[in-house]
Amino acid sequence: EADIYQTPRYLVIGTGKKITLECSQTMGHDKMYWYQQDPGMELHLIHYSYGVNSTEKGDLSSESTVSRIRTEHFPLTLESARPSHTSQYLCASSAIRGDADTQYFGPGTRLTVL
Amino acid sequence: AQSVTQLGSHVSVSEGALVLLRCNYSSSVPPYLFWYVQYPNQGLQLLLKYTTGATLVKGINGFEAEFKKSETSFHLTKPSAHMSDAAEYFCAVSGSGANCKLTFGKGITLSVRP
Numbered sequence: 001e002a003d004i005y006q007t008p009r010y011l012v013i014g015t016g017k018k019i020t021l022e023c024s025q026t027m028g029h030d031k032m033y034w035y036q037q038d039p040g041m042e043l044h045l046i047h048y049s050y051g052v053n054s055t056e057k058g059d060l061s062s063e064s065t066v067s068r069i070r071t072e073h074f075p076l077t078l079e080s081a082r083p084s085h086t087s088q089y090l091c092a093s094s095a096i097r098g099d100a101d102t103q104y105f106g107p108g109t110r111l112t113v114l
Numbered sequence: 115a116q117s118v119t120q121l122g123s124h125v126s127v128s129e130g131a132l133v134l135l136r137c138n139y140s141s142s143v144p145p146y147l148f149w150y151v152q153y154p155n156q157g158l159q160l161l162l163k164y165t166t167g168a169t170l171v172k173g174i175n176g177f178e179a180e181f182k183k184s185e186t187s188f189h190l191t192k193p194s195a196h197m198s199d200a201a202e203y204f205c206a207v208s209g210s211g212a213n214c215k216l217t218f219g220k221g222i223t224l225s226v227r228p
Contacts, residue, residue, distance in 0.1 A: 004157075040123060043158075043204070043218040059215070090157055101146050101165055101208065103216060105157035 002027045006091050006106040013081055014114050021076045021109045023091035032074040033092040033103060036060060043090065049074060050096070081113045116141040116207050118219035126225040133177075133192040135222050137205030140186060147188040148206040148216070149179055158204060164188065165210070175199070200226045 004025040013019060025032065030051045035043040035058075045058030049068040063085070064078050074093075078085055088110045092103040119138045127133055139145055146165045150158040162173025169181040175198075179190045188205060204221045208214045 006157075009155075040220060042118075042220050043216075045215055048215070092158075101210075101214075102148075102160055102163060105150075105159070107155075107157045110155075 004091060004093055004104055004106040006089075006109050008109060009107060010110050010112075012112045012114065015080075015082055017081050017113075019078050019081055019111070021089055021091075021111070023074045023076070023106060024072050025074075025091075025093045025104075025106075026072065027093055027104060028095075029093035029104075030071065030096045031094045031100075032068070033094075034058070034064075034066060034074070034076050035090040035092065036062065037088040037090055037108070047076065081111075083113045086111060086113050116143075116145070116209070116217045118205050118207050118217055120205055120219035120222050122222060123220065124223045124225065126227060127195045128227045129197055130194050133190070133195045133199065133224065135190040135203050135205075135224065137179075137188045137190065137219060138186055139188060139205070139207040141207055141209065143209045146208045146210055146214075147179075147181060148208075149173065149177070149188075149190050150204045150206065151175075152202045152204065152221070154201075161190070161203075195224075195226045197226050197228065200224055 007022045034047040044060035046062040047066040090108045091106040094103045148163045149161040164181045172178045202221045205219045206216045208216045
């Protein structure tokens, strides 16, 4: 079944640690996105990619980085986590034609930095 | 530029009552409009969308929304609430281009009383 996966679902780590949040999709989509979601707030786009070797920063400035070496994989990395990075991170993907206007979301990773 | 306003952060209805969740948007280009639902500890799921054509759109789980250009609104309704409808609901807007990004509202939490 075509789907979008995120691991881990929950992560509690200490300040200064390097972390990578994984996102994979079997939808066959070229476009992928990372959003940050805080309670009672809008989802904010922090990174997106239109295909392999394409990465762009989103509307919300973020200290995280992303890579897109394979079409189906779009990991997000924080080199040195801080309490201000505590948030929920949602990955999404969309096609480039056909149903291109619709983004499909993964279940999210809830990150807590102590 | 585009934005979404979802007034109020919480709506409570009785089971069987009408559900009305309001969404107003602003967009400098013809908008594409979306409603997403988020259940606890899950990602966002598309409920329905308006792109072009019929202004009354029907989605999953008995929800529908009407695009009213003159009112810049896209309110979500359901004739009879069910306990399983309790969730957070996000309205979003994008432009019609293939590379247009989604802009989300802050979301509304729907509670359903027995």
